[in-house]
Amino acid sequence: MFELKEVALIYETKKQALAALKSTNLIIERGEEVGVFGPSGSGKSSLLFVMSTLKEPSRGEVKYEGKEITALTPSAKAELRRKEFGFVFQEHFLINHLTVRENILIPTRDKRGVKKKVEEITTALGLNDLLKRFPYELSVGQSQRVAVARALIGNPKVVFADEPTASLDDENGRKVINLLRSYCSKSGATLILVSHSAEIISDFERRIKVENGQVYEDTANA
């Protein structure tokens, strides 16, 4: 599904060049459950951004479903993100003037069957009573569940989660991880979850340790 060849991401300033990713090679298959971990500043989030088209690598190739995606136009990248990918970040990044329901619906363009889909997903996430609330009326945990609902509403084939539990307590963090894993296992979607803690992803099918901008370990659970 994903194939990264010699991918590097270098942040250049006037004074210095900082390599967030150095010549990374990686293949991720469809339906895999991948946990990416490593210390802060190791380049794990950069890896996620490059794969999800949010950052353009400084060099190297990123292929998705056999197609090179780094050279796509901004519109084509946006279309790809909308149709194929779902995102959950450490912060929920909800839009304050939109209600919970409207926030969930942002990625959807085709409104057919949406009502049923929203109902299913919000029931599963326990958001049914919150649909008409604004984000600033929600707790942090509730907000993150809304962000998960927004990520999943479009039936993504890949879910990218960047430190989704960092601002949550243990219980809520576990809930969010379980929600994402449950969706991916049922739908056959790929989950790529980034965390600074190895413990959170300890039971993931595949764990990738990133250090100094390189894949340091790539292990699979039996």
Add this chain to the structure above:
Amino acid sequence: MLKYIWLYFRRRPGRILVFIILVAIGVAVSIVLSSIFLSFGETRNRISKVNENWITVQYLSDTGRKEEIDDSLKGIFADVSGISDVIQVDIAYLGYNLFGSARANFPVYGIKQTDIARILQLSQSYIVDGSVFYPGTNEIMVTDSFLKASGIGIGLVYEEISEVASMGLYNVVAALEGPSVFGIGPSGISEGRGAYGFIVLSERGFSIAVESELRSRIAGEELKVGVNGPISSRENIERSYSGYYLGVFLSNLCVALVFIIGLTMLNSVSIRERRKEYGILAAIGHSPATLGARLFFESLYQCAAGWIIGLFVGRIFVSYLRTRFFEPNGLFVGDIFVSTIWTLVIPAVTVVFTQVLIGSHLSRDLVGLLKSSEKKIGILKNRFKSINFSWLRFPLRSDGYRSLFVNITVFAVLVTVFGSLLSSLTDTVRDSGRFYDSCSYIQTVESGEIELPEEIVSRSRVVVPASLLNMDVKLIFGTTEIFIPVVSSKYSELFKAYVGDISESKFYVSEGLYDLINSGKVNGYGNSSPIVLPSLDGLSGIVFDEEVTSEGLLIFHMGDDLVEGIRLFASEAGIVEVVDRLTFEAKILTESQFIDLITSIIIYLQFFVVVIIAVVTVTRVVLGRRRELAIRSIIGQRRVEIGLLLFGELSLVLFTGAIIGFLLGAISWSVFRGLFLPGVYTASNVAAQVPLRIFMMILTVLFSGLAMERYLISRQDPLSIIER
């Protein structure tokens, strides 16, 4: 405190500079507009001023001097005490076009060669160029300013006693300089049809008494003689200035409103963004009073800087106008001291309004202030949860677009009110010529029969002997002349088709003219009560009299082609007066010149201010929503979709504001007309150009806003925005 202000200035130099520049522009524009209006008043003042030095006693005649009137007047002069000398004059009045703000009559005195030195000494004038005229010629001396206003050099000047300029009546042989505006020519300058009389000089300190005495004696002898002296001169000056003072007031009021509203809105944006800063300052021990004082001085310094720069720039512009506009048009710069002081209104009221806004924010509790941050700007309260239309969500649920909405509404009101006000002034000139859309009036300067060629007669509906009654209609700024045809009652039957059923020997007028006459806005009207004829258009009228000295012909034509044909005949036939559709088209061009200038200045000014404020507001909205737009971009919304969302929101806000503003403006205009302009003729309720101007304003704001949004979004990486 200065250190704090300096820190603020360093943090927000762009916005402060925009503010200072806007204040400066407002002040400079006020000064320039005042100087334009006052220059017209000052020039009229100088024409009237000639009668401060002497008393002019004059009568009109078509056949030269009338001995019996002259003898009667000489008898009166001999009896009135306080008269030191009398100079016999004849007077020609030449039109002095004050850059289309209306005409003033410029007197040229025909006197004996030997009296030149006396009249120059009395009027404190002197000859600056050329040579003195010679008796028996049509040579005259006029002021430099008149030559400039007429666009001619020493050589030829045209006579404008009537509406048709006839070149070559006078040769200008020298120019005069002095505080008054008038001309001198040789005795006999008005030979034939013109004004005749005497310049009466009084002993020192007796001029007012002599003028009063002459008036009463002349009235007692029932002579049709006019007396102009210091008393009427003062009245003239007051009357001519009052219109221009009103112009200064209205234009400055408009400019002040535009800038005060704009500047306060600009400040409101700044204040909202700095709420957290106020909270921090309050938290570390600044009392609301100290904080209020600090912010007061901050806006005061900005306003003061803008005012001083504006004064400086305004004065430079006035100097520039003096050489490029006033002097070449024969205008004198008036005293702009009072209007300079008036410009203080812009910074002063802005400071007060800003302080009120600051006060309302400082009255919030400390936690409320501290929690205010740029991210949350725009969120009002929990409302409008069930809106399905995405373009309406942000505008209705937040106050992000509030200042833009208020801004566009207020400006739509201003464009409607001031656009209609300014257009109403040209309405009068245009509609005073409506009667002549279907007819032409021609007249010989000297009495005599006109023989129309067969070609014109055959293509005319009716040709009727007639004369013209000239009347002045007061405008807000100056006057305009209207021409009422006077026709013998025996021809009334012929006019049934045009003006309805005529049965009496009366003055028939349109409704518009009737209202003006009743409200005392018409000079030169001496007939009995006019009768309204609904079929008459605009400011039309017609007088049916028992006996009419046939001076000219009123030719009703069947098509427009005849207008040109009659004009051609008139020019081939020699000196004739023509009043027709083209006369009024020319009048509109010349007399609306000034109004067009003022309209353009005010309209462009409004555009300028509204665009600046709109761009600031839209930038603020877009910057405040950067995070939202970045999120939209990350989760897959394309730039086009985001752009369309902003386009829709902006369009809705702008069009709704504009429609509300237009309706409010139309209501305000009706109220304004009723309260402040009773009797002033306005052809339409709201000027036709107003919706177009508002539409253009919206388009300008919309596209500048979208350009700003595109620039801000396309240049930034969404991840860097949300990570910030």
